[in-house]
Amino acid sequence: MAEFSFNCPFCNIELSIDESGIGQEIECPGCKEVLIIPVPGAGGTAEAEEESVPSIPQGTFPEAKIIKNASMSLNIAAKTVKKLRVKSFRHHEHVKDGKDIFDDAVSSFLAQHPEDDIISITGIQYTHNLKQKDAEGKETTTPVTEYGVLVEYKA
Incomplete structure (x- = not known):
């Protein structure tokens, strides 16, 4: 054997x-x-x-070209990394001369950012002190409860 x-x-x-x-x-x-x-x-x-025995490709092939600025794509990729951001819209900050522009301000902001970049839109409630003058001309503050929106997005 x-x-x-x-x-x-x-x-x-x-x-x-x-x-x-x-x-x-x-x-x-x-x-x-x-x-x-x-x-x-x-x-x-x-x-x-x-x-x-490595296989050797057969046939004709296009002429090889030297790639200039090969690192350029890496720089572009590095710039496209988006960071998490937060934007808050408080209602009282978007009332001018008695005109409520809160909805327009939020809509304008959302229109500037692609839908894929918007992570969340959360309603908020907050209290701030409204400063007013009384009948005697003294400045008083009154706590007022308002609403707003918190937008988390990538930019």
Whole structure:
């Protein structure tokens, strides 16, 4: 009977065995892993052939061009990283000369940013002190509860 040798895939020790052991399980003496004895000339030879003989492309190919400013795309990619931002709209800040422009201000802001960049729009309620003059001309402050909007977005 012919004898052949192979390497253990776990510890790479070289093992020799005769043909009667093909396909049987044995314990590797080096690492104690259970191995199935490979068929001589099979298993791993296809991989070895692929690695040893690289395929060479055939045909005509366009002329190679040197890329200038290759790092330019990296700079552009770095600039496109958007940070998380927050914008608050408080109703009392958008009332001018008795005219309520709160909705227009929020709509204008949202129109300036793509929908994908808007993370959330949350209604808020807050209290601020409204300064007024009474009949005697004294300045008084009155707490007033108002509403607003908090917009989280990427920019």
